[in-house]
Amino acid sequence: MNGISLDRAYSDLFSPDEATLVGRFLDDPIPLRARQRFVRARETLTHSAYLVDGFVGRYRSDWTGRRQFLALQIPGDFIDLPSYMLGRLDHDLDSFTAATICRMPHEKFTALRQAAPDTYDKLWRISLIDAAIHRYWAFRVGRLVGRARIANLFAEIFVRQFSRGLCDQDRFPLLITQNDLAEACGMTPVHANRMLGELRAEGICSLINREVVLHDFPAMVKTGQFEWDYLFLPPDIEAEVQRLCGRSTAPARRSQAICRML
Amino acid sequence: MNGISLDRAYSDLFSPDEATLVGRFLDDPIPLRARQRFVRARETLTHSAYLVDGFVGRYRSDWTGRRQFLALQIPGDFIDLPSYMLGRLDHDLDSFTAATICRMPHEKFTALRQAAPDTYDKLWRISLIDAAIHRYWAFRVGRLVGRARIANLFAEIFVRQFSRGLCDQDRFPLLITQNDLAEACGMTPVHANRMLGELRAEGICSLINREVVLHDFPAMVKTGQFEWDYLFLPPDIEAEVQRLCGRSTAPARRSQAICRML
DNA sequence: CGCGGAGTTGAACGCATTCAAGTCTTGTGG
DNA sequence: CCACAAGACTTGAATGCGTTCAACTCCGCG
Secondary structure (H helix, E strand, C coil): CCCCCHHHHCCCCCCHHHHHHHHHCCCCEEEECCCCEEECCCCCCCEEEEEEECCEEEEEECCCCCEEEEEEECCCCECCHHHHHHCCCCCEEEECCCEEEEEEEHHHHHHHHHHCHHHHHHHHHHHHHHHHHHHHHHHHHHHCCHHHHHHHHHHHHHHHHHHCCCCCCCEEECCCCHHHHHHHHCCCHHHHHHHHHHHHHCCCEEEECCEEEECCHHHHHHHCCCCCHHHCCCHHHHHHHHHHHCCCCCCCCCCCCCCCCC | CCCCCHHHHCCCCCCHHHHHHHHHCCCCEEEECCCCEEECCCCCCCEEEEEEECCEEEEEECCCCCEEEEEEECCCCECCCHHHHHCCCCCEEEECCCEEEEEEEHHHHHHHHHHCHHHHHHHHHHHHHHHHHHHHHHHHHHHCCHHHHHHHHHHHHHHHHHHCCCCCCCEEECCCCHHHHHHHHCCCHHHHHHHHHHHHHCCCEEEECCEEEECCHHHHHHHCCCCCHHHCCCHHHHHHHHHHHCCCCCCCCCCCCCCCCC
């Protein structure tokens, strides 16, 4: 769609040769309609998937049917690695918008392990970062108040997209509704709407036409108490994000060398 | 301490030979004092760790210093796999009680990969289940109300210990304070105390002397809207838990075959 | 005996929910 | 082009769950 390819999305992790190698194991792209449930919890799975384009969400529902949105996947994410080892997922995967995925049959993982164990291991690394994002999600909904949850989530989604070159530094696409946002932040749609109003009134950001415009990113980072160490960014992106945060009062930290191949 | 060893804790995953092999890569046991921070966020790490005995918690703090408790590790957990791939953690690890860990130098992972790639891969599997537990943690604090959060967390901690043979079916050790419990559930200690009172009054459970006595486990499962598919239990334990849930109204599900070696 | 940590209880406050009634957008078909 | 419907967004007012602050009890321990 927009030129996203494996080597671009994971240029910080995979060398061009590795990206080509992994790409060879992916099946042809499959288009998804908007609002399509394409992986159901507990269903036996034989393929994992790589998200080429569009936004996808992970969900778990309570017994009254109300959903908690557990993770947001953006283009370039491997969205189904757990099924390789576990054979099924414990949650549903829905597309928000029209999207494109490439599936990877589980047998091909074995082939990849054979051909390039180090490259194969990087898939483990990817799932460990996913786990860190999940933990941070629990921190966000467990510890922060309404306005901070939204600011914090926005900051994460911005940084993740920015680090892949999916957006400029002053705005980013957020292809979900306020209702989805509320389910992500563990609050009601009404309250999410009010908190968005506050963020707008405070001159921090505005959500217009499925896009968040960042009027004051440092203020967003501060309001959301956002830190990004859990994203394990490559050092150059880390420095870039640090620069964008400007006058934020985040605790000082040392950047940690990360395996970067390009 | 109480005879927990690698082969017992992971008997559903590792064969005796595999358990012996992994055990050979572990260093000698290290004792931890109660309330000791033994891994600090962002610190460079050269070892992972295996929890032999005691309870350990993962934490992340907001900028005012209030903590969110992100995960509870019980004996038999590998508590530090992410550091092998990522070189550091994004959160703190604290012991609750006196505890015992065995460290495993990162170099030995490479040796294990060399010696037994399939066994090595099971460590990836373990971290994927950890990730599922993290996602469910977000569901719990994001979607459930106070009393349900506590009942749900209790149910998880019970099932995880029960599946390792760490407790009987009518009670389980919970070596944390009400303050810790509140930090786990994203609520104040005062409120956690009141919710515990309600659970006791309803005849569901009581927390006495660092032990939860289960008066009515099916009612706990129902109140907490607990499901256990995300724990990826071996089929025999799965059936056992299903039996204990008795008259719970959990949605019906098919059990899924899981790699079991013993 | 006194100390400190853990647990318990009461009362006032406030953030977030709930329910309801609107407005604004967007896509569709006449 | 307009009419209409459906979904998304917005706003108000009442309610309630959970917080906050405070005081007090209980228990183990030196």
